[in-house]
Amino acid sequence: MTTDLDTEARVRAGLATYARAMRVDRPPLGEVPTPTYGADRPVTRLLLSAAAVVVLVAVVAVAARQLGRDVGPAPVQAGGEPVHIVWPLGDVPPESQATPERIAESYVRDVLDLGPEWQHRPDTDDGSDTRVDRTVRFEADDRNLDRSPLDVSTIEVGGRWYVTGARTNDGPTIVEAHVAAGHVVVDAVPHDSGLLSPAVAIPATVVIVRRDGTELANVQAPMTDDRWRVDVPVGAGAEPAAVLVSRNEPATPGGAEALASVIVLPESIAGSPARDLFPAALPVGSYEEAWRYTLAHPADPRRDFRIALTLALGTVGNGRPPEPKFEQLVISADGDAMSGRYTTGDGGAGIFELARVSHDSPWFVTRVQDDAVDIRDVEVTPTEVRVKMTVSEDYRLAEAHACGGSAGQSVEEAWGHADVELLCRFSVDEAGTARALQTLETTGDHPRLIRFFDAWGP
């Protein structure tokens, strides 16, 4: 019987021996290698063309650096298809495009090359067959690998389903997109690879689409590692529905294409006094999902609320379908605020609050609080919100998703005891808003998740 150390030694020695046996023909600098693949990657052919070219590029780079500009080539979109369709761009078996799940499955297996541990999680079924877009979620079945879920977004065009993007936490985070006076303003936070200088601008594309998925605007905008804002004129009277931001050139070659999309908040929100609270009220990734369900049920706002709340509970609850039930509903006279109680299939129970700007607006979840949580004190400072709370059961921090959708939060104890005060701190963003998204897990014989979600405006 071998030990782990024996195995390590065997693997180390085997790798070294196998690598030594490989014949590597290193082309000298100055030789242009013959392309053997990827006619769609013409820049490869320029590689190592000559030391003189190195010098030339260095001159350009130095000059560009002095000018503060990026020297990369303009991103190239494949012709023919709408730019927001990322796959397939050529022919695939028609049956692969028959359903959102099929095309997403093909994309995950054959393009992203993910293994069988990534499994499709059945979507929340809203019983509708009228949607033109769907998001299919994949999760690795081994939680110890700490991989965040992968969301593959799809769209139906001409009876076939296409992939419009796949996003994990690596993609840019769109903080908000809204329309005002004929302009769509997009705020996003790119993710830093840590390898490039913060001054480097990555070419990015911003696509504004209508509700039917057709393109309203398509602009190029260099994306830096700082908070990033783009103003896209779309014209008065235009009805932008969603924005897709794609970082065309990965920070590192071969890196995953970073895509993200959200709804464009309607102009009515821009004039609402509650506007500053809404962006903080719902985890960012949920805008898109809430939007797609809103599209599916324009005449059924209560069903909208149920699905939007289900998605929010799922976000807080580690992505597991919690099968919530809602009761004791109280709806405001204008129909734009709602509160009640929820129970979830994983043993959770508590209160919730939602709000919306108008009957046409999506619902925004402004509060979820498990019955086990007792808020003792809330202190708001210019930089953070400090929440003192107790929990009625022993718990530990459900670390995997404790930070999902909220920025800069921390909890001072990784685990805690029942009724012992806990201090949670949540960062205030540039807009003066903060959101709390905290998941704890009880440590008894039958662990369950405790959800706490709140938002504060300026």
Added chain:
Amino acid sequence: MRRETVIEADADAFELLYTQSYDRLVRVARLTSADTVPAEEIVQDAFLQLYRRWSEVRDPAAYLRLAVVNGCRSWGRRRSLQRRQPVARPIEAAPDGEAVAVRDALRLLTPRQRAAVVLRYYEDLPEAEIAQVLGCRPGTVKSLLSRSLAKLKGALDDD
């Protein structure tokens, strides 16, 4: 310092890095992919990208390593339904039986596991640097390596 001196220094540094790193990176690509990618092309692509961003990259060696591992993982993106096939290789020295056993065992791992194993046991990278390459936490690397070793141990013990 005159501009010409800076440029010459950049060119020299790039050429030196190329000479010192190329062969090893090709081997990393081949090990990481279990010989299912055109390793030389991926490594050349990585050098091209580096060379375009030469003045902007903080750590060229780390950049190249990440580029190569990512290149192997994303090989075939947008290449329809074509399945990965081993890439034809020039005639090479035959590895010994133990190396062949390790190579075959590596093919039982997922691409991510294989990358972790190669970076740890061939490149001798610490877990923190492997985590940077794979885009995960060091604890995840530990889990990946633990599970990979368990798989490899089973395969090698059976061999």
